[in-house]
Amino acid sequence: MTRDEIRSTLLGCLVAVAPEIDAEEIEDDADLREELDLDSMDVLRWVQGIHKALGVEIPEEDYGQIVSLEDAVSYVAARV
């Protein structure tokens, strides 16, 4: 799976959690919580979506490694 494919999947999971966001506008290095006004429940739903889509389980203690989209792509790419 390429990084672009992972990025696209992660974005899809994000839009499923927050349909009102504009996926095109998200900058890869932006803090997603800050930028998209995500709360802990949104992050959990995103993590659940990633698990369902790609089979990658992200433990809570690793949430700090998926702060931005770029971070998340790297994290998942290393495990998918």
Added chain:
Amino acid sequence: MAEFVMPSLGADMSAGVLAKWRVALGDRVAKGDIIAEVETDKGLIEVEVFEAGVVESFLVQEGEKVPVGTVLAEIQTAPASAPAPVSAPVSAPGSIISAGASDLVLDGPLASPAVRRRAHELDVSLPSVRGTGEHGRITLDDLVGVGQRARSAPGARVRISPYARRVAMERGIDISRLSGSGPGGAIQASDVLSVTAHPASAAVSPAERMQRAIAAAMTRANDEIPHYYVEQSIDMANAIAWLRETNASVSVSERLVSGVLVLRAVALALRKHKSLNATWQGPEPVPSAEIHVGLAVSLRGGGLVAPALRNTDQGSLGELMVRMTDLVGRARAGTLRSSEMTSATITLTSLGERGVESVTPIIFPPQVAIVGCGATVERPWVVEGKVVPRPIMRVTLGADHRVSNGHQGSRFLTALDRLLQEPEKL
């Protein structure tokens, strides 16, 4: 026969647009079925019916804006030869008014079926009429002359020609704000077109409308409710440790967030502190036998809704988490149900995730209390004589002094603290 009326989906709502019928004439409906969608300043709400029967007639068409209490449809609840059954309880949110049994009033003022029929003919909203009968019952005499006044009063049913309605809808104009120059004050297309020339009358965005509705409700709350506040700092170490351990041992789909622990703890604390779990109805509070905590949900496009998680004190934490996730998702998607918009008996607002350490919230009428949570932050804390860093959350209770006092409020917060020290029992 029962009447399905435009429900009041919040203290700030005076009218709503019947956006869509979800049933057809002749359809059989069961209690709790969603039969309509109503557009309010808080978004699109799915409205449930609280009586079983057959949809007999639609009295309001899709796209029509009508005041709260307007009869939207008639529902045949029983064979014509049989007496109509008693319908929903007074507090039921589906706003069914039974017109079958004599003097039966299930949502709104006391009035006989004859009075209700006459009020409907006159387009008069009964809650706006002062009853002079026994116990404030509205009589036919009370309606004399009211119809004419009601048509010019705010919130009255709007008379408008179909073409004018279509023009208004196309231009996004709120017809309840228009004056009619047609027969009987009916709004005509020319009335609508004359308004379009005035930019000040132009439609506002949904976000602006929602903010205006919030402003109206909060202003009313500030003006009418004598708030008092008590605050407590709660050591969240046990709760966080338990949560971390629990989440590490379950699948990702079963994880919990700390908010669900606070939500459950608030609900359980209310079991013993019933004066805070009530609504203010006229001159006195009405305690609620059930605990429905409203959850303040900020909408990313702007705005705020506080739908209820019904029976928050019941079921497992896992079930509550699923329900909370669903509710928040639907709040943001604009697919809440009428019962969720009207049944909260207290509200919980959490702004801690945004970094603020404490919240001084305003009560949502007609509720009589609100709980605000700040961020959980590391603070020096004395444990067994030693100063140690602990994760501390500041919780504020805002309550109505007409209903409870600081002593009761303090006891509630102490109970909340105690419950959060034993998260495994939540």
